[in-house]
Amino acid sequence: MKSFLTAALLLLITLVSSCSSPVAVQQKPGVDFSRYRTYAWAKTDVKSADSQNPIYKSSLNDEIIQNAINSEMAKRGIRPVTGNARPDFYLTYHLYIEEAERTVANPPAPGYAFPYAMSYRGRFIPINYGYWYTSPYYNTGYRTETYKEGTMILDFIDARSRNLVWRGSVADPVGNPARIGEEFAKDAKEILDKFPVEAQK
Numbered sequence: 206m207k208s209f210l211t212a213a214l215l216l217l218i219t220l221v222s223s224c225s226s227p228v229a230v231q232q233k234p235g236v237d238f239s240r241y242r243t244y245a246w247a248k249t250d251v252k253s254a255d256s257q258n259p260i261y262k263s264s265l266n267d268e269i270i271q272n273a274i275n276s277e278m279a280k281r282g283i284r285p286v287t288g289n290a291r292p293d294f295y296l297t298y299h300l301y302i303e304e305a306e307r308t309v310a311n312p313p314a315p316g317y318a319f320p321y322a323m324s325y326r327g328r329f330i331p332i333n334y335g336y337w338y339t340s341p342y343y344n345t346g347y348r349t350e351t352y353k354e355g356t357m358i359l360d361f362i363d364a365r366s367r368n369l370v371w372r373g374s375v376a377d378p379v380g381n382p383a384r385i386g387e388e389f390a391k392d393a394k395e396i397l398d399k400f401p402v403e404a405q406k
Contacts, residue, residue, distance in 0.1 A: 230399050233370040236363075238401040240293065243286040244278065246271065247297035247362070266386030270298065273390035274359070277397040280404035294370070295362040300389060302379060305354035308347050355379040357392045373399055 274296070275285065286292040354376055361371040373396035379385055 228373055228375045228396050228399050231372040232401070233368060236370045238371070241361075241402070242283055243290070243292045244283060244294050244296045244361075245286050245292040245364075247295045263386070266389070269386035270390050270393060274298075274393050274397070277394055277404070281400070281402045282405060283402065292364050294364050297360050297362070298393070299358040299360070300385075301356040301358075302353055302385070303356075304351055305378075308349050353379040355385060355389065355392075357389050357396065359393060359396050371400070373397070 278284065278296075355378070356374060356376040358372060358374040360369055362368065363370050375392050375395055377388070377392060379388060381388070
């Protein structure tokens with residue numbers, strides 16, 4: 206049973222990592238991003254089917270997300286503008302939380318942790334291949350389930366032209382609505398990993 210649970214956990218980790226949503230990027234051609242050194246925060250927006258729920262609209266969540274983004278920008282030598290100075294660009298993000306559907310495999314039936322077993326001198330010995338054995342014979346089918354999907358869109362707007370010059374977005378399941386600040390902060394880092402200005406070592 207211990208081997209079964211270990212194998213199932215490894216399979217789950219593999220599936221989760223392989224299903225991670227890729228970051229989508231849009232970039233205005235001909236922009237020299239190296240000239241952007243300062244920014245100012247613009248108003249953020251949260252949209253969801255349950256947008257009146259205060260758990261989705263929290264200044265604490267905004268603080269967690271903005272702190273994470275500020276930290277990533279600082280690694281690139283880009284910092285919030287100070288005083289009355291004009292920023293090089295405006296930074297804002299949008300959060301969308303909505304119901305979505307996905308197809309998932311049913312868990313294998315207990316007792317099928319190994320492809321087969323044998324007996325030797327009266328002892329029951331399951332045969333372990335050393336990896337998770339999959340076979341259509343043990344497939345218990347698939348089901349559709351609903352879940353909450355959170356989408357983060359991070360926008361960079363040139364302060365002079367007011368043109369959108371860069372946008373990054375990613376959509377991931379929201380595991381715990383009470384911790385969406387932390388979850389979106391992680392999404393923000395993944396988005397900024399694609400930003401044209403790389404983090405300084």
